[in-house]
Amino acid sequence: xxxxxxxxVLGLLGMVCSGIFLQRALxxxxxxFPPVTDPVVREECGSCHLAYAPxxxxxSSWKRMMGELDKHFGTDASVAPATAERITGYLVENAAxxxxxxxxxKLMRGVSLENPPLRITELPKWVREHNGISTRTWKRKDxxxxxxCLACHVDAERGYYDE
Ligand code: HEC
Ligand code: HEC
Numbered sequence: 163x164x165x166x167x168x169x170x171v172l173g174l175l176g177m178v179c180s181g182i183f184l185q186r187a188l189x190x191x192x193x194x195f196p197p198v199t200d201p202v203v204r205e206e207c208g209s210c211h212l213a214y215a216p217x218x219x220x221x222s223s224w225k226r227m228m229g230e231l232d233k234h235f236g237t238d239a240s241v242a243p244a245t246a247e248r249i250t251g252y253l254v255e256n257a258a259x260x261x262x263x264x265x266x267x268k269l270m271r272g273v274s275l276e277n278p279p280l281r282i283t284e285l286p287k288w289v290r291e292h293n294g295i296s297t298r299t300w301k302r303k304d305x306x307x308x309x310x311c312l313a314c315h316v317d318a319e320r321g322y323y324d325e
Contacts, residue, residue: 195265197321200252206241207249212311212318214282216253217262218269222278224253235280283308 195215198204207213216224228250231240241249258266259275272286273279282288292308299305305313315323 193322193324195321195323196256196262197319198252200248202245203249203252206239206245210237210239211309214311215262215265215321216256217258217264217266218282218285219253219257219266220259220270220273220275220278221254221257222275223280224257225250226278227280228253281309 195217197215198208198213204213219227227234228246231246232238234240240246254260256262258270269282269285269287279285283292300308302313311318311323317324
């Protein structure tokens, strides 16, 4: 390649790459769930597992969960009242049926808001998406539990679930 053309080629390549990235981000819905940006939520809700995207559950689920943090899936995950209030505010604001609707709206199909689910992994759409995974895979040492999204979705911290 002639040296003078190089910057042009590199520039074009850059445009193509950022185009792909933009498309991926704009695709929204199915594969992209904005990660937690609030530092307090990241710290308090990301120490035992991935800080789950608020748009993956409805506001009523987050309220219910935050009201019983001392009995959180067999552990005590309670925090100071002021911290709990801040976390609840953030989760409710960005939930699947509020601010995060564009991303999590489809996950809400068939979900009862009267008896709000506490698990993303029990949502009908989540179950359907993961139907093809064998029992053996779920039992793998590096997976252990369905809640361990990061075992299979390496980009989950950044909000991508393409696999
Ligand atoms: C002390 C550890 C701990 C902390 C802190 C913690 N969790 Fe959990 N969380 C767990 C455990 C254990 C489970 C159950 C995981 C499993 O079933 O394998 C869980 C499960 C969950 C699930 C359900 C995941 C699924 O299967 O769909 C959600 C949602 C969740 N936590 C949200 C939160 C939020 C929000 C916070 C912050 C307020 C938080 N967690 C803080 C330990 C913790
Ligand atoms: C054992 C591996 C594994 C674990 C653990 C896992 N997933 Fe998945 N997930 C998959 C596979 C495989 C697919 C199907 C991908 C496809 O069809 O393109 C998938 C699909 C998805 C999709 C749909 C993406 C798409 O391309 O349509 C979402 C959203 C998702 N997973 C979220 C989660 C969340 C949230 C967790 C944790 C609570 C989780 N997954 C845990 C393997 C896993």
